[in-house]
Amino acid sequence: MALYPMPRGEVTAQEKREISLRRAAELKKRIEDYLRIKDQISTGFDLTATMEAKKKEIMACFGAGENDWQDWRWQLKHRISDPDLLGRLMHLEPEYIDGIKKVGRRFRWAISPYYATLVTSDRPGGPVWRQAVPDIRELDISGYEDPMAEEFTSPAPGITRRYPDRLIINVTNQCAMYCRHCQRRRNIGEVDRHKPVAVFKEALDYIRNNPEIRDVLITGGDALMLSDQMLDWLLGELDGIGHVEIKRIGTRVIVTMPQRITPQLCAVLEKHPPVYINTQFNHPREVTAEAAAACDRLIRAGVVLGNQAVLLKDVNNDPHVMKKLNQQLLRIRVRPYYIFHAKQVKGTGHFVTSVDEGIEIMDKLRGYTSGLAVPAYIINAPNGFGKTPVLPRYVIGRDDHHITLRTWEKRLIQYPSESSSKLVR
Known part of the structure; x- marks a missing residue:
């Protein structure tokens, strides 16, 4: 099917513009849900001031200066792997710290001071936190050591x-x-x-x-x-x-x-x-x-x-x-x-x-x-x-000469599956 019924006969410039405007309005509506929420999804750029404050706090813990902070070897040497230090930086409850200690006895963990500014700008259980801080659920060791063999x-x-x-x-x-x-x-x-x-x-x-x-x-x-x-x-x-x-x-x-x-x-x-x-x-x-x-x-x-x-x-x-x-x-x-x-x-x-x-x-x-x-x-x-x-299914049917496509908008389109020279026979 076509996106819009096309007018028969000659199409005026005004009709073309009206069709285009209707289509543009429809496309804008397609992303209204994202436009409503996108500014609520913070980026690292949005966290610059918070990260800077956390950076000063972490540098003070280590007695470090700006030159230290910018030295990757200093960053590597001072990776945070002490649950009590992380607890102080994040104001964690003792029970939470105890959970980190339990996981740490089985699985190694370490967080660079730089990434710790992101972690401590997050909340416990937040998207950055979860990637860096041990979780008691790690002690469920179902799965494989080497799934890719x-x-x-x-x-x-x-x-x-x-x-x-x-x-x-x-x-x-x-x-x-x-x-x-x-x-x-x-x-x-x-x-x-x-x-x-x-x-x-x-x-x-x-x-x-x-x-x-x-x-x-x-x-x-x-x-x-x-x-x-x-x-x-x-x-x-x-x-x-x-x-x-x-x-x-x-x-x-x-x-x-x-x-x-x-x-x-x-x-x-x-x-x-x-x-x-x-x-x-x-x-x-x-x-x-x-x-x-x-x-x-x-x-x-x-x-x-x-x-x-x-x-x-x-x-x-x-x-x-x-x-x-x-x-x-x-x-x-x-x-x-x-x-x-x-x-x-x-x-x-x-x-x-x-x-x-x-x-x-x-x-x-x-x-x-x-x-x-x-x-x-x-x-x-x-x-x-x-x-x-792994892809969504876009080819959803076929016959001897055509495939049925599902577009990104879930419109169904019949499309020739053979060259035009074969179809003209």
Whole structure:
């Protein structure tokens, strides 16, 4: 069916304008629900004054100055992992602190001072808080240690390979913050450890001996926990392998410790194009002025930025929140790339949503906002069988010559399924 009955015969300019105005009014009505609520979904930019006050409070706790705060090594050294200190910063009840201590005895946690300004600007149980602070529900350890079977897809030390032409080098277990929904929490342990150089060399030899590998992802933990010197060496070694076309880096420091994105690091990355960085913003509150400045530094160094959000219950499993997040990311020049369905990792079951919630979010993104703001919704198939896209159903029927399409507005359209030359017979 057509969107509007078209007038028969010649259409005047006035009639065209009236049709256009009716359509524009209809489109505006489509997003009235979002327009009513979008300003109530705060971003990190909205929290600047609150974060600054919390920053001063945290610096006072550590006897630190501004130069300390801007030093990523200071941030790393002073990660908050003391429940009593967090309790003082958040004015928590003793029972709440006791719950954090119980979880901490089983699962490691740590929050960078920078991200703590976001956490302490939130409320207990809020979208930022839930990603950073241990929750007593983590002690329900139903699920799997390694749902993606990475230990069975490692043909060489440090390597994970699930696809024909690309693979992962896992370089460290260290992160700026240990997110509560982490898919690799089994690797965190109690001590930060980078992989030995000998492991890197074996991984590089495997890549050299497999010329179909054109794309290498360096991840962890967080790949940017490596020193500038080590990153420079590793990227340089990959540059020397002729069949490696692109390097990717997986990191969340842009979100959790943007101080790591130094001019020195950017100078290293600029030497080794093309470099793609995928990060993980999960909520608009994480899009702060500091994160935006870090992105700007990377972009000036020629790095291409993408975002891989994780769909998390009571964090971002809302179409309006996800839309606001993706629109804010485009403003700081980060392309929304994936929304991952949360995996069934032990201790993280309280984050897992239904698949239908993810499909609904995709249904409320496509057509309702820029295509650039519409990532792919992905379920990682269990046992290492890779990323599987999940979409709302748009092709809802077919016959010998046509398919029936459902548009983003749920209009049904018949469309030729064969070339026009075949249909003219």
